[in-house]
Amino acid sequence: MIKTAVYTPDPQLRTPGRLVREMIRDLSASRELAWRLCARNITTQYRQTALGYFWAIGPPLMTSVLFILLNSANLLRAGDTGVPYPVFVIVGTVAFGLFLDALNMPLSVIGAARGMLSKINFPHEALLLAGVAQILVNFVVKATLVVVVLVTFRVPVPPTAVLAVIPLTGLLVIGIAIGVFLVPIGALFQDVVHALGVVASGLVFLTPAAYTPPHAGLLGVLTSWNPLTPLIMSARDLLLHGSSPQISTTLILVAASIAALLLSWVVFRLAMPILIERMGN
Amino acid sequence: MSEEVVIQVEGVSKKFCRSLRQSLAYGMMDLAREVSGRPSQGSKLRSDEFWALNNVSFSLRRGETLALIGRNGAGKSTMLKMLNGVLRPDVGRITVRGRVQALIELGAGFSPILSARENVYINAAMLGMPKADIDRALPEIMEFAGLEEFLDAPLQSFSSGMRTRLGFAVATQLDPDVLLLDEVLAVGDLAFQEKCMRRMDAFRRRNKAIIFITHNLYQVEAMCNSAVWLEHGEVVAQGRSIEVLREYLDTQERRTIAEAKVEGVRHKARATAAERAYLQLKEDERPKEIVEPPPSDPLHIRSVEILDGAGEPCDELPFRSDLTIRIHYEAPKPIIGPLFELIFFTDDREIFIASMLLDGPGPARIEDTGIVDCRIERLPLTPKVYRVVLAVYQAGYLVTEVTTRRTVANFRVTDEGLDSVAMRGPLALTLLRQGPPVYVPRVWHFYDGQGGEPLATVEANFAD
Numbered sequence: 001m002i003k004t005a006v007y008t009p010d011p012q013l014r015t016p017g018r019l020v021r022e023m024i025r026d027l028s029a030s031r032e033l034a035w036r037l038c039a040r041n042i043t044t045q046y047r048q049t050a051l052g053y054f055w056a057i058g059p060p061l062m063t064s065v066l067f068i069l070l071n072s073a074n075l076l077r078a079g080d081t082g083v084p085y086p087v088f089v090i091v092g093t094v095a096f097g098l099f100l101d102a103l104n105m106p107l108s109v110i111g112a113a114r115g116m117l118s119k120i121n122f123p124h125e126a127l128l129l130a131g132v133a134q135i136l137v138n139f140v141v142k143a144t145l146v147v148v149v150l151v152t153f154r155v156p157v158p159p160t161a162v163l164a165v166i167p168l169t170g171l172l173v174i175g176i177a178i179g180v181f182l183v184p185i186g187a188l189f190q191d192v193v194h195a196l197g198v199v200a201s202g203l204v205f206l207t208p209a210a211y212t213p214p215h216a217g218l219l220g221v222l223t224s225w226n227p228l229t230p231l232i233m234s235a236r237d238l239l240l241h242g243s244s245p246q247i248s249t250t251l252i253l254v255a256a257s258i259a260a261l262l263l264s265w266v267v268f269r270l271a272m273p274i275l276i277e278r279m280g281n
Numbered sequence: 282m283s284e285e286v287v288i289q290v291e292g293v294s295k296k297f298c299r300s301l302r303q304s305l306a307y308g309m310m311d312l313a314r315e316v317s318g319r320p321s322q323g324s325k326l327r328s329d330e331f332w333a334l335n336n337v338s339f340s341l342r343r344g345e346t347l348a349l350i351g352r353n354g355a356g357k358s359t360m361l362k363m364l365n366g367v368l369r370p371d372v373g374r375i376t377v378r379g380r381v382q383a384l385i386e387l388g389a390g391f392s393p394i395l396s397a398r399e400n401v402y403i404n405a406a407m408l409g410m411p412k413a414d415i416d417r418a419l420p421e422i423m424e425f426a427g428l429e430e431f432l433d434a435p436l437q438s439f440s441s442g443m444r445t446r447l448g449f450a451v452a453t454q455l456d457p458d459v460l461l462l463d464e465v466l467a468v469g470d471l472a473f474q475e476k477c478m479r480r481m482d483a484f485r486r487r488n489k490a491i492i493f494i495t496h497n498l499y500q501v502e503a504m505c506n507s508a509v510w511l512e513h514g515e516v517v518a519q520g521r522s523i524e525v526l527r528e529y530l531d532t533q534e535r536r537t538i539a540e541a542k543v544e545g546v547r548h549k550a551r552a553t554a555a556e557r558a559y560l561q562l563k564e565d566e567r568p569k570e571i572v573e574p575p576p577s578d579p580l581h582i583r584s585v586e587i588l589d590g591a592g593e594p595c596d597e598l599p600f601r602s603d604l605t606i607r608i609h610y611e612a613p614k615p616i617i618g619p620l621f622e623l624i625f626f627t628d629d630r631e632i633f634i635a636s637m638l639l640d641g642p643g644p645a646r647i648e649d650t651g652i653v654d655c656r657i658e659r660l661p662l663t664p665k666v667y668r669v670v671l672a673v674y675q676a677g678y679l680v681t682e683v684t685t686r687r688t689v690a691n692f693r694v695t696d697e698g699l700d701s702v703a704m705r706g707p708l709a710l711t712l713l714r715q716g717p718p719v720y721v722p723r724v725w726h727f728y729d730g731q732g733g734e735p736l737a738t739v740e741a742n743f744a745d
Contacts (some may be wrong), residue, residue, distance in 0.1 A: 002378050002379050003380060004376065005366060005376070005381070006376050006377075007370055007374070007376075009321045009323045011315050013317075032412060033407055043395065048394060088565075100697055117367075120367070121365045122408070159285075183311050185309070207475070238404055270316055271316075273369045274311045275308070278308035
């Protein structure tokens with residue numbers, strides 16, 4: 001059968017069946033390219049550096065060190081952390097970093113691929129898949145930091161710690177979903193990129209990555225409404241204690257974030273042809 | 282759509298926006314519309330928008346090669362991007378059967394710090410080639426690009442020509458059903474260009490279709506069956522490449538003549554319909570005749586006419602026709618031993634002169650008003666635009682000029698009625714119209730070395 005492509009100005013939502021078929025087709029067609037792009041990104045990311053993978057560990061390490069200093073000077077009341085504070089904060093910031101990387105990824109990969117997008121027709125999902133793969137690779141590097149800290153402080157890890165994968169997946173998926181939702185506006189208006197930087201630097205304080213959530217005050221309200229709170233907390237609890245009181249909330253959030261991701265993918269499909277035309281190279 | 286048609290473009294339009302901010306705002310509106318599934322308002326222009334392509338239709342069959350020609354900004358690259366699915370039409374419909382490969386910009390997506398090998402893998406994957414195929418094709422790609430020994434060198438050490446070669450080698454390795462090329466053949470050295478053309482030819486022979494953008498009209502004539510000429514996003518002409526080329530060249534030449542007149546060359550001839558359209562003149566308006574010789578000249582040239590074989594004023598005449606240049610002069614005081622000289626130019630190259638400095642003197646003196654005709658039979662000039670400069674001398678102990686030397690006429694030789702006699706070769710049209718200006722009839726004979734009758738005879742002569 002000869003492949004036939006038809007290009008018309010009709011909205012893609014008019015033919016939902018075709019839209020879904022094309023989404024599945026492109027996703028499967030983009031696997032190989034995604035691997036290539038991921039391999040390229042990882043090599044180019046570190047080929048021109050002297051310290052290489054240290055730069056994956058750098059940001060969470062820096063944040064953690066700052067919190068440890070604040071805490072040791074009694075400037076921060078972290079609450080009852082249950083484990084040595086450095087362990088608590090490093091696990092928290094690494095988990096939070098996963099969300100942050102996922103949030104920034106879609107806009108940054110689309111921005112970096114401007115030149116290709118306006119000249120080559122390829123499945124754009126490959127850019128996102130490669131981005132996810134790269135986040136995971138960087139996460140594995142960061143996880144070694146966690147292992148080092150756990151060993152140093154002789155914190156035992158229960159066998160059910162593997163369940164931490166569930167809330168971590170939630171953090172990753174919710175980050176990507178929000179990031180993909182921002183692509184249509186962010187690819188046109190650089191404001192979104194700037195705003196993301198501002199939000200990210202504030203969000204780390206509004207998420208209980210480095211402290212246990214307070215029950216009172218404005219911060220208490222904000223952290224209780226922050227959907228990242230149960231995910232971060234349960235990831236940490238599962239890893240360090242093997243169980244979490246928030247496991248059901250976590251499961252609901254993971255399911256909701258997967259639904260959000262699918263929806264954001266549809267928006268992404270609808271938006272890309274318009275964006276490519278407008279964002280130039 | 283029949284099996285044979287691989288590309289069908291039906292009434293396709295595309296609009297762009299002149300202002301960046303406005304364009305972004307329109308982008309948001311289009312997004313909202315798309316997400317809500319409302320039908321597009323593509324057929325209406327909003328403020329600051331213009332048609333980059335307007336109502337373009339054509340089709341392409343297997344084994345055919347189509348050229349997109351036109352000036353920069355005519356919409357050629359936009360068309361290619363739509364055929365490749367990178368841009369979506371605002372109006373109309375494009376149907377593409379089979380795998381399409383576009384070389385819009387060679388080596389898009391190449392990373393300078395990766396090696397050639399790594400870049401080939403990424404580029405090929407981006408163009409949809411599975412890894413196993415790339416493994417197999419890699420040696421051939423590097424060989425075709427002539428870069429075998431640079432396989433592991435980082436791309437930043439490559440010249441732009443080397444990168445282009447690599448890009449072309451990868452893209453043509455994919456064996457698509459339709460190949461889209463954007464001025465690819467304009468880059469690279471001659472040897473590589475030839476290689477590219479050979480590869481395109483092999484491609485065509487395997488019954489694949491090619492669309493390419495070029496400014497090289499020789500390539501259009503030699504390689505394309507059909508052509509589409511775009512101007513300001515609209516199709517000016519389309520059809521058999523030779524006919525489109527002819528119309529394209531005709532229009533260019535008419536423009537040259539019209540522009541020459543605007544520049545103020547004193548030249549009496551009726552403006553043709555095409556010129557009037559180009560100059561946006563009303564029916565009875567004529568280009569201004571500006572150039573006035575200084576009043577101190579002893580001889581005044583009042584007007585110069587180009588007359589065709591029948592003695593009618595014209596500014597176009599068929600190939601090999603008789604030409605008369607008629608000069609109306611006025612000499613307030615007698616000029617002793619006047620010698621007229623006409624110098625013929627094309628593209629600022631001097632081609633020949635018709636000079637009484639060579640031919641010999643005319644009347645002993647001229648006075649008041651009069652006419653000088655210079656008649657040339659079967660003008661041996663190829664179809665092109667020519668410019669005539671007039672100089673007039675006075676013979677004496679010293680030869681002195683008696684009028685200000687200047688361009689007095691522009692005319693155009695057309696290729697009307699030529700195809701049947703002298704246009705049998707593969708580059709006949711472009712060579713005749715873009716090649717050297719002088720045409721000399723000739724006959725070719727082929728012998729087998731044993732003597733005797735010629736094996737073949739090629740006659741480029743005219744029944745006249």
